[in-house]
Amino acid sequence: MTAASSQTVLILGAASDIGLALARAYARGGARLILAARDARRLETDAADLRLRSQAEVRLVDFDVLDIAGAGAFLDGLGDLPDVAVSMVGLLGDQAASATDPLTADLVMRSNYNGPAAILGELAQRMEKRGSGILIGVSSVAGDRGRATNYVYGSAKAGFTAFLSGLRQRLQGTGVHVITVKPGFVDTRMTAGMPLPKPLTAQPAEVADAILRAQAKGRDVVYVRPVWLLVMTIIRLLPEAVFKRTRI
Secondary structure: OOOOOOOEEEEEOOOOHHHHHHHHHHHHOOOEEEEEEOOHHHHHHHHHHHHHHHOOOEEEEEOOOOOHHHHHHHHHHOOOOOOEEEEOOOOOOOHHHHHHOHHHHHHHHHHHHHHHHHHHHHHHHHHHHHOOEEEEEEOOHHHOOOOOOOHHHHHHHHHHHHHHHHHHHHHOOOOEEEEEEEOOEEOOHHHOOOOOOHHHEEOHHHHHHHHHHHHHHOOOEEEOOOHHHHHHHHHHHOOHHHHOOOOO
16 A cells, blocks of 8 residues: 555646656556546546556546636536645746747746645645645756746745745644645656756656655655755855856
């Protein structure tokens, strides 16, 4: 038996490579799945595969993370509140475009911070009232320090990381636990073509396994590959006068 057994798990952003890997991991553990994505019909084949391989109960629901005003209605439409909710939502975007086009930057910021924080905040209120639940937010090591190569995306993830930290502290003792996940580089469609260093690059299934372990152990913050904790600690400790002259 795993931490996921018999639980209802809502995966927001389930169409991503990590989202699908996480769905498979939870299904193997016996969870009931609600897979949420824009145009969820495109997940029909994946849902059928999950039902066939794991006899999992799978529901598909449409979800737009940018529709903040509709977050409450979306959750009302689910019926029962899930036991676990995971936000996999993210948009890497193009840094060069984000640096010069305010609307492009705004989309990256809303996709990585405003939207995910709004839906998890709504879930937090409902879980707190019930007195139980697990909220898992997939953030990024890019939020640990702003860098020239991805500071728009990184700033949104930094905001999301801070939101999860504050939410975790607020919900202490309520029966609701908040977990922050920082994957580092992941070999997905979103990073296709990027020169990713192998020792720092995880596979989607590796991220999924790390999330399930974090849930089972009641962890607060997880670096999927522990080496990222060392790397980002060093980067954070660099004095600004030195850091701004580097190209890391």
